Each structure stands twice: as C-alpha cells, then as structure tokens.
Amino acid sequence: xxxxxxxxxxxxxxxxxxxxxxxxxxxxxxxxxxxxxxxxxxxxxxxxxxxxxxxxxxxxxxxxxxxxxxxxxxxxxxxxxxxxxxxxxxxxxxxxxxxxxxxxxxxxxxxxxxxxxxxxxxxxxxxxxxxxxxxxxxxxxxxxxxxxxxxxxxxxxxxxxxxxxxxxxxxxxxxxxxxxxxxxxxxxxxxxxxxxxxxxxxxxxxxxxxxxxxxxxxxxxxxxxxxxxxxxxxxxxxxxxxxxxxxxxxxxxxxxxxxxxxxxxxxxxxxxxxxxxxxxxxxxxxxxxxxxxxxxxxxxxxxxxxxxxxxxxxxxxxxxxxx
Amino acid sequence: xxxxxxxxxxxxxxxxxxxxxxxxxxxxxxxxxxxxxxxxxxxxxxxxxxxxxxxxxxxxxxxxxxxxxxxxxxxxxxxxxxxxxxxxxxxxxxxxxxxxxxxxxxxxxxxxxxxxxxxxxxxxxxxxxxxxxxxxxxxxxxxxxxxxxxxxxxxxxxxxxxxxxxxxxxxxxxxxxxxxxxxxxxxxxxxxxxxxxxxxxxxxxxxxxxxxxxxxxxxxxxxxxxxxxxxxxxxxxxxxxxxxxxxxxxxxxxxxxxxxxxxxxxxxxxxxxxxxxxxxxxxxxxxxxxxxxxxxxxxxxxxxxxxxxxxxxxxxxxxxxxxxxxxxxxxxxxxxxxxxxxxxxxxxxxxxxxxxxxxxxxxxxxxxxxxxxxxxxxxxxxxxxxxxxxxxxxxxxxxxxxxxxxxxxxxxxxxxxxxxxxxxxxxxxxxxxxxxxxxxxxxxxxxxxxxxxxxxxxxxxxxxxx
Numbered sequence: 001x002x003x004x005x006x007x008x009x010x011x012x013x014x015x016x017x018x019x020x021x022x023x024x025x026x027x028x029x030x031x032x033x034x035x036x037x038x039x040x041x042x043x044x045x046x047x048x049x050x051x052x053x054x055x056x057x058x059x060x061x062x063x064x065x066x067x068x069x070x071x072x073x074x075x076x077x078x079x080x081x082x083x084x085x086x087x088x089x090x091x092x093x094x095x096x097x098x099x100x101x102x103x104x105x106x107x108x109x110x111x112x113x114x115x116x117x118x119x120x121x122x123x124x125x126x127x128x129x130x131x132x133x134x135x136x137x138x139x140x141x142x143x144x145x146x147x148x149x150x151x152x153x154x155x156x157x158x159x160x161x162x163x164x165x166x167x168x169x170x171x172x173x174x175x176x177x178x179x180x181x182x183x184x185x186x187x188x189x190x191x192x193x194x195x196x197x198x199x200x201x202x203x204x205x206x207x208x209x210x211x212x213x214x215x216x217x218x219x220x221x222x223x224x225x226x227x228x229x230x231x232x233x234x235x236x237x238x239x240x241x242x243x244x245x246x247x248x249x250x251x252x253x254x255x256x257x258x259x260x261x262x263x264x265x266x267x268x269x270x271x272x273x274x275x276x277x278x279x280x281x282x283x284x285x286x287x288x289x290x291x292x293x294x295x296x297x298x299x300x301x302x303x304x305x306x307x308x309x310x311x312x313x314x315x316x317x318x319x320x321x322x323x
Numbered sequence: 324x325x326x327x328x329x330x331x332x333x334x335x336x337x338x339x340x341x342x343x344x345x346x347x348x349x350x351x352x353x354x355x356x357x358x359x360x361x362x363x364x365x366x367x368x369x370x371x372x373x374x375x376x377x378x379x380x381x382x383x384x385x386x387x388x389x390x391x392x393x394x395x396x397x398x399x400x401x402x403x404x405x406x407x408x409x410x411x412x413x414x415x416x417x418x419x420x421x422x423x424x425x426x427x428x429x430x431x432x433x434x435x436x437x438x439x440x441x442x443x444x445x446x447x448x449x450x451x452x453x454x455x456x457x458x459x460x461x462x463x464x465x466x467x468x469x470x471x472x473x474x475x476x477x478x479x480x481x482x483x484x485x486x487x488x489x490x491x492x493x494x495x496x497x498x499x500x501x502x503x504x505x506x507x508x509x510x511x512x513x514x515x516x517x518x519x520x521x522x523x524x525x526x527x528x529x530x531x532x533x534x535x536x537x538x539x540x541x542x543x544x545x546x547x548x549x550x551x552x553x554x555x556x557x558x559x560x561x562x563x564x565x566x567x568x569x570x571x572x573x574x575x576x577x578x579x580x581x582x583x584x585x586x587x588x589x590x591x592x593x594x595x596x597x598x599x600x601x602x603x604x605x606x607x608x609x610x611x612x613x614x615x616x617x618x619x620x621x622x623x624x625x626x627x628x629x630x631x632x633x634x635x636x637x638x639x640x641x642x643x644x645x646x647x648x649x650x651x652x653x654x655x656x657x658x659x660x661x662x663x664x665x666x667x668x669x670x671x672x673x674x675x676x677x678x679x680x681x682x683x684x685x686x687x688x689x690x691x692x693x694x695x696x697x698x699x700x701x702x703x704x705x706x707x708x709x710x711x712x713x714x715x716x717x718x719x720x721x722x723x724x725x726x727x728x729x730x731x732x733x734x735x736x737x738x739x740x741x742x743x744x745x746x747x748x749x750x751x752x753x754x755x756x757x758x759x760x761x762x763x764x765x766x767x768x769x770x771x772x773x774x775x776x777x778x779x780x781x782x783x784x785x786x787x788x789x
Contacts, residue, residue, distance in 0.1 A: 067438040068463025090780075091758065156609045157619075171544055174609030177554070179765045262555065273554045273608070274761040289435040291751040292459045 054305075061299035066292040074295070081299035092300065094275050095283040102187055102279060103251035109191050110247055111240070114198030119228075121199060122206045132203070135196035143193065147260020150189045151176060176261055179276035186277050190257055194250075198243050205239030206232070241319040245312055252308050255281040280304050390676045391422045393447035395436065398708070399427030402631070406707040410699040413690050414683055421676060441465060441670075448671040449681055451500065454662045457491045458747040458788075466496045467667040470678055473498070476685070485713040488662035488742045497666030498685045499713035500700055503626040504658040504736045505566045507646045510638060513547070513621040522622075522646035524656075526571060526596050529622075529649040534605040536621035549605040551615050551623040552597065554764060557750075558661075560757040562743070563624035566659045568593045569741055571651035580746040581785055585756065586778035589651070594763055594770045601764060608764060618642065626661075627733040631709040645732035660740035662713065665700070687716050696720035711737070748788035752781045 061081055065074035085092050121131055138146065153160050154175035162172040175185045209232065217227045233240075258279050262272040271278035271286075280300060288297035398407055404427060411423040426447060428436045434456060440446045441463070452460065460466050469477070477486060477495055485499040507529075509522050517536040523529040533549025540546050553559025565575055565585075573589030576582065584590075600606045607614075615623045618638035634640045647656040665684065667677040683689050684700045693702035701717030704710040705724040711734055712718060718725065718734070725734055746752070759777035762768040768776065 066459060066463050068441050068460065068465045070464075088783075090776075157614060157617075171542060177609035177611070179767065271555075271758075274765040274767050275758050286754070289438055290754065291748075292438070292463070293751075 057298045057301050060295055061302050063295045065294040067288065067294045068292065077295065081296045082303070085296065085299055085303060091275065091278060091283055092280070095278045095280045098183055098277060099252060099254065099279045101183060102190070102254055103248060105184075105187050106190050106194075106251045106254075107244060107247045109187070110195050110198050111244060113191065113195050114202050114243065115236075117195065117199040118202030118206055119232075121203055132200065135199050137196065138193045139197045141193070143256035144260040146189065146193055147257045150185075150192075151261050154185055176277075177273055179272065179274045182262060182272040182276040186258055186261055186272075189261060190251075190254065193257070194247070198247070201239055201243055202236065205236045209235045237319065241316070244319065245315050248311060248315065249308055252304065252311070253281055254279050255285065258282055259285075389420050389422065390673050391424060392449060392673060392677055392680055393424045393426060394449040394451075394680070395426045395428070395433070395440075395447040396451040397428060397430040397433040398451070399429060403707050406703050409692065410684065410690060410703060413692065413699070414680060417683075417689075418679075421680070423680070437465070441668075444670075446668045446670055448668055448673055448677040450666050450668065451663060452497070452666060454488050454664055454745050455743060455749045455753070457489070457496055457664075457745055458749065460666075461491050461494075461496065462747060464669055467669040467671065467674055467678075469495060469497065469667075470675075473678055473682055476682065480715055481713055482715060482737075484660065484737065484740070484742060485662060488660070488745070489664045491745060497664035498681055498700075499662050499664050500685075501628070501663040501704055501708070502660060502711045502713050502737060503628050503662075504660045504733050504740045505562045505624055505626050505648065506658055506733055506736055507622060507648060508615070508625050508629075508633075509622045509644055509646060510615070510618060510620065510642055511644050512642045513618075517621065522644065523649050524647070526567065526593070526649050526651055530596055530600055530605070533600050533622060534603050537605045539604055543604070545604055545607040545610070546619075548607040548610045548614065548620045549622065550600060551610055551612065551620045552606055552608060552764065553612065553623075554608060554761050557754050557757045558626075560760050561753050562626070562659045562661070564593065564597075564756070564760060565743070566624065566648040566657065567596070569657040569659070570648045570654055572654040576744050576746065576752075576781075576785070580744060581782075581789065583752070583778040583781035583785070585781075586774040590774055591770055592651070594760065594774060597760075597764060598770055624648065627730060628708065628710050630729055631707075633729075634709070640729075643729060645729050647732075647736060655739065658736040658740040659743055660737060661743040685714060687714075687720065694720060746785065746788070748784040751784045755780045755784065 060074070062076060062078055063074040064077045064081075065071070117135060121128055121135075125131070141149075152158075154162075154173075156162060156172045156174045156177060159175070161175070165171075165173065173181060175181050213231050213235070214227060217231055222230070258272075258277050259282060262277045271282055281304070284297045284300045284304075287293050287300065394411070396407065398404065404425075408425055411425055415421055415423060426436075433452070437446075437450060437452070437456075437460075446465075450466075457466070474495055477489075477498060481499055485502065486495065489495055489497050489499050507522060513536055514522065514532065517532075519532050519535060523532040529550070535549070536547070537545060537549035538547035553563075568575065568585060568590055571589050571593045573587055573593060574584040577584055597606070601608065610620060612623065612625070612629070614620045616632060616636035616638055618636075633643050648658050650656045665681045667674055667681060671677050685698050687696050687698050687701075690697075690699035690702060693699055696716060697705075697720040698712070698714055698717055701712035701714055701721055704712045705717075705721045709730070711725065711730065712721065725731065743749075756777045759768065759773040759780075762776075763770045763773035
C-alpha cells in the first residue's frame with residue numbers, strides 16, 4: 001500500500017499525461033473492422049429487403065412484365081407506363097382522388113378525435129384504464145376481419161346499424177352499396193379502427209407535459225381554453241407531428257379495409273359500386289394481379305412513393321418546431 | 324473457446340445463413356422444358372397424334388419413384404374440399420409413389436396465387452383455372468402443352484364448345500371441367516303473386532315483369548325488387564349484360580378481337596333496359612344475391628354454380644325456376660358460357676405424373692366411389708358443386724344428377740350458348756366494361772357515354788395486347 005501513488009503524486013501525473021495505449025489484442029486493433037462485420041448482416045438484410053425491392057420496383061416500372069414470363073424476357077418500355085398512368089388511366093385518377101379524400105378526412109378526424117379522446121381520458125374520470133382499453137381494442141383487430149364485420153353491420157337488409165336507425169324511423173341506408181355513401185362509410189370504419197391508437201399516443205404526450213406549467217398558468221389566471229391553446233397544444237407539437245405524418249403515410253397506402261369492406265366476399269373485384277371506393281393501392285393490386293401488368297403497377301407504386309415523400313417533407317417543414 | 328472466436332464464428336455463420344436464405348428467395352428464370360430429370364420411363368401416350376401440337380415426351384421419375392404433386396384449385400369451402408380430397412386419396416392409393424398436396428384459395432385469390440407463385444418459383448404442378456386467363460398464361464409460358472393421349476381424349480370426348488373454351492392460338496391447353504352458363508332465375512311464387520303466369524321471354528317482358536313484381540312501401544322504398552343486379556362483381560355485371568346483348572342481336576368484340584362492338588345501338592338498347600328498370604324503381608341496386616336467396620326478390624340473372632346455395636336457401640328450392648335469357652324482338656335467346664380447365668405448369672418437374680393425374684381425374688371408371696361410367700371430376704362436379712361436367716360421357720353417366728329442372732334448363736342452354744371470348748387482356752376489358760356499366764346504373768354517366776368510354780378503353784387494351 002505504501003508505494004501506491006497519491007492523487008497528487010508525480011507518478012500519477014505521468015500516467016495521466018501518457019497517451020492512451022492502443023489495445024494489445026488483434027480484436028482491439030481492428031475494432032472498427034469488427035464493428036462493420038457485426039452490423040453487416042443487418043446492413044445486408046436492409047439492402048436486400050428494403051433498398052433492393054425499391055430499386056427492383058423502379059426497374060420493373062420501366063418494363064412491360066406480366067409477372068409470369070421470366071424476368072430477363074421483359075421488354076424495356078421507358079417511361080411509357082408513367083405516361084399512361086398520368087395521362088390516360090381514368091381509374092388511377094379516380095383512385096387518387098378517393099385516396100386523397102380518404103386521407104384528408106381520415107387524418108383530420110383521427111387527429112382531432114384522438115386529441116379530444118385523450119383530453120377526456122386524461123381528465124379525472126372513472127374507470128379510465130377500462131376506457132383506454134375499449135378505445136384501443138379495434139387496433140388489435142385485423143383490418144380484414146374488421147372490414148368484413150362492418151360489411152355485415154352496414155348491410156342494408158340485415159345490418160345492425162340499419163336496425164338501430166329503424167328504431168329512430170330513419171329508412172335503411174345502403175352505405176357500402178351506394179356510390180355516395182361507400183367512401184364516407186369506409187372513412188368511418190378507418191376512424192373506428194385507428195382513433196384508439198392515436199388516443200393512446202396523445203395520452204402519452206399529455207402525461208409528458210410537466211404539471212408546473214399548468215400550475216403557473218393557473219396562478220396567472222389563465223382559463224382552460226388559454227391553457228390548452230398556450231401550453232397543451234404547443235407542447236404536444238412533436239406528438240402531433242408524429243401522428244399526422246404517420247397517419248398520412250398509412251392513409252395514402254390504404255388497402256386492407258377497402259379490400260375487405262367492398263369486395264363483398266370471394267366473387268367481387270373490389271373498389272365499391274361504380275369505383276366509388278377505388279383507392280390507389282387497390283388499383284395497383286388489380287393492375288398487377290388481375291390484369292397481368294406488373295410494369296404499370298410498379299409505376300403506380302413509384303408515383304405513390306413520390307407523392308408520399310413530397311407530402312411528408314411538406315408536413316415536416318410546416319409542423320417542425322421553430323428553433 | 325474465447326469470446327473473440329465465438330463472435331467471429333457467429334458473425335460468419337449468420338452471414339452465411341442470410342446469404343443462403345436470400346438466394347432461395349430470388350426468382351429465377353423459367354427452366355426450359357428439357358431441364359426436367361432424365362427420362363427413365365416411357366411416356367404413357369400411345370394414341371394417335373392430335374390435330375393440335377402435343378408436348379414433347381417429358382421426362383419423369385421412374386415408376387415407383389416417390390413423386391410429390393401440388394394441385395391448386397379454388398374449391399376451398401368445406402363442402403367442396405373434402406370430396407375433392409377424397410378423389411386425390413383414391414389416386415394415391417392406386418399410385419402409392421405419388422403424394423398429392425392439395426392447395427385451395429378463394430376464387431378472387433386464385434389468379435394472384437398463380438401469378439405470384441410463378442414469380443417466386445414455387446408454382447403448383449396442376450392448376451384448375453378460369454379459361455379467360457388462358458391467353459395471358461400462354462403468353463407467359465405458364466401452361467404446358469398436353470401430351471398426345473390427353474389431346475386425343477379431349478378431342479374425342481368433349482363438345483366443340485368445350486374444346487373451343489380451352490383452345491388458344493389453335494392449341495388445346497387442358498381438360499375442360501366445369502361449364503357455367505347464365506340464365507334467368509325467378510321466384511315462382513313472387514311472379515305468381517304478381518299475376519305473372521309465365522317467365523319473361525323478351526326484353527320488354529322482362530321489364531314489365533320486374534316492374535309488376537316489385538313492391539314499394541309508402542315512403543317509396545323498394546321492399547321487393549323485381550330484378551337483382553350485381554354491382555361490384557365483374558362477372559356479375561358483364562356476363563348478364565353480354566347474355567342480354569347477344570340475345571338482343573348485339574356483339575361484344577369483332578371477329579379478330581381487335582375492336583369492341585358493344586358500343587352499338589343494340590348495346591345501348593340493352594343497357595337502356597336496365598336504366599328504365601332502375602328509373603322505375605323495379606331494381607334496387609343495393610340489394611344483393613342474398614335478397615333473392617331469401618325469397619325477397621322476383622328475378623336474377625345468374626350462373627348455375629349458384630344451385631347448391633339455392634338448394635339450402637330460405638327461398639325454398641321448390642320456388643326456384645330457370646328460364647332462358649330474355650331476347651330482343653328479332654333475336655334468339657343466347658346464354659354466355661364460361662369454362663374451367665385443369666392444366667399443368669410448364670415448369671413442373673413432374674409433368675408426366677401431373678398429366679397422368681389430370682387424365683385420371685377426367686377418365687371414366689378410374690374412381691371406385693364414382694357412379695359407373697363417370698369420371699372422378701364429373702362425380703365431384705355434380706355431387707359437391709352442383710355444376711355441369713364438360714365431358715359428354717359424364718353428362719350421360721350422371722344424367723340422374725342432372726335431371727332436376729334447374730340444372731336441366733342450364734344444360735339445355737349449352738346447346739345455343741356462346742363462350743365468353745377468350746382474348747389477351749380479356750379480364751381488363753371485362754373490368755372496364757363493368758365499371759362503366761355501373762357508372763350508368765348509378766347515374767354517374769349517361770348510358771351512351773358509359774359505353775363509348777368503355778369501348779374506347781377496350782380498344783386500347785386489345786391493341787396493347789395484340
């Protein structure tokens with residue numbers, strides 16, 4: 001113990017001043033190399049299963065491929081698929097319009113209703129945990145099952161919803177079998193499924209706001225509206241941004257609910273009456289697997305990717321917190 | 324082993340596993356027909372060469388060598404699955420070296436399953452397919468040419484209509500199985516209640532009967548539609564329309580399938596019949612097939628495969644009757660006919676065994692459980708599915724099953740029925756026509772514009788697929 005250097009001893013000073021020695025082992029000497037080796041499976045998987053399909057999609061989109069013929073045999077068609085979709089494909093234009101309507105109304109409703117639900121569940125009400133579970137339950141249900149369930153519930157002739165409307169002397173509504181009501185019905189189904197998820201996200205955001213801010217606002221005499229507008233909403237901005245961006249991306253890619261709710265079983269082709277619920281991904285699906293036009297379908301996928309990318313950038317720019 | 328070496332080994336192994344897994348997932352180009360295992364047994368074909376070209380003798384494992392065949396159909400419902408599986412079990416008993424993996428999907432998933440399976444290199448050996456898809460299958464090299472004995476059998480034992488239905492570019496591509504035609508099905512009781520003593524024979528009578536049999540409540544709501552339409556389902560919209568169009572003297576496509584002809588005065592008049600009934604509230608567009616099956620609608624134009632549903636439906640099978648498609652003033656009733664076929668994948672490694680199985684399914688007397696003189700598939704179609712078999716000998720051997728008034732009416736319609744045109748891009752043309760007809764039904768387009776738009780689009784599709 002006597003020869004142990006003290007904190008101020010010249011021996012320790014020398015030790016501290018000396019450069020950190022390089023690890024003596026080979027593993028240590030090639031630390032960076034090993035790091036790359038360890039992450040390489042993940043990188044490889046990412047390249048193959050994420051970037052690879054994206055590049056393959058773009059490559060197919062400039063070819064004419066029927067999905068059956070060998071890949072090397074598909075003829076190159078340049079931008080013809082894009083030209084056709086953007087200038088001549090009336091169904092794509094209708095599908096894009098429906099998709100935008102679905103996105104705007106669906107995202108708007110989920111954003112507002114989710115916030116209202118979270119504010120309600122964040123207030124001191126009874127059985128809060130049970131309410132949260134009830135709101136969250138639909139998200140646990142598979143969209144296809146949910147779509148089929150709502151198809152039965154909204155049926156004009158034997159659906160429960162029309163039975164309830166009948167109690168109030170409201171005539172039966174065709175809902176999914178009427179071109180004017182089909183898309184709004186689909187939007188309502190989507191809201192029913194996803195609003196609980198957004199309530200949970202908002203609730204997490206609300207609980208992250210320090211109570212001191214509300215206390216200070218109360219001391220300053222702020223009313224509930226002023227507190228919400230000046231404290232809650234600004235501090236929820238990151239959650240709001242996340243919800244709007246992810247919900248928009250999901251809504252623009254909607255497929256499963258539409259497919260399940262408007263295909264009406266095994267024999268129908270989807271898209272609702274007179275194409276009223278035809279959305280971009282459903283049209284893409286039909287184009288690829290019903291019409292054997294994989295080139296055109298992948299061109300649609302590329303266009304949708306570009307649309308989502310641009311909209312996401314705009315949203316991020318508009319909603320980004322000011323520094 | 325120290326930690327460093329353990330990490331090294333783990334990382335190398337994980338990369339190898341990943342590389343192996345990925346290699347299996349990459350689609351490969353279709354192997355040529357000659358890349359099958361070397362021939363060790365003589366082909367079974369001994370009959371005279373057929374008019375259409377037969378596939379070169381394919382190689383197959385020697386008799387007794389274990390073979391696994393994957394069969395894909397859309398007969399997945401419980402009532403259909405077991406009877407078909409029973410036939411495969413009989414085949415396996417007779418051919419102990421063969422194991423059959425029976426895969427089924429719903430009809431709307433069948434095409435997707437076939438195309439994606441092909442792209443992924445995991446195609447079944449045997450398909451049961453809708454003949455409308457045949458041109459695209461042939462174009463993509465998906466179907467194998469039947470061997471000479473199969474061709475000779477089809478040419479000798481099937482009607483010309485059934486042969487045509489599975490012929491493309493002068494080549495037969497598989498065994499015709501199920502025939503479906505479209506006819507007018509009506510509720511005897513509801514027509515009687517409406518004072519209609521016989522089913523409508525002409526388009527005018529159809530309109531009159533539908534409007535007489537309908538019931539509307541005091542608020543104007545249709546409580547009993549006179550006729551059911553089937554929006555949302557391509558065949559449900561297009562097949563009845565084409566049946567009525569042909570029965571009204573119109574045409575669908577021109578002879579070489581390069582131009583749509585439904586945008587004609589006859590086509591417009593046919594669509595106008597629907598429009599008049601919709602306008603007069605004789606049709607409720609939101610009422611589906613279930614409304615007829617529940618006995619709450621007077622008429623529907625449907626295919627015979629619906630028979631098994633109606634046999635157990637609340638309407639009561641005794642109330643169901645079938646009549647020919649109503650026709651125009653100067654035309655004859657013409658039903659649309661479509662077929663299904665069993666074919667073999669061109670990439671199958673066991674093509675000879677696959678054709679042997681398909682031939683067994685379509686040969687009389689091979690199944691111990693089938694009635695005398697009937698094929699296994701004929702037995703299945705008439706018992707489980709309630710459908711009409713294509714093979715002429717089946718129609719005789721199973722006559723007692725085809726003897727009820729419902730199926731007899733459909734069988735009679737095959738004498739004058741026209742097959743659905745089997746052309747490249749046929750499915751896309753059909754969907755385009757469906758969408759535009761629905762636009763007219765729901766008032767989004769006037770009938771003339773709807774047909775003109777559909778014809779313009781159809782012409783483009785047909786030109787692209789030439």
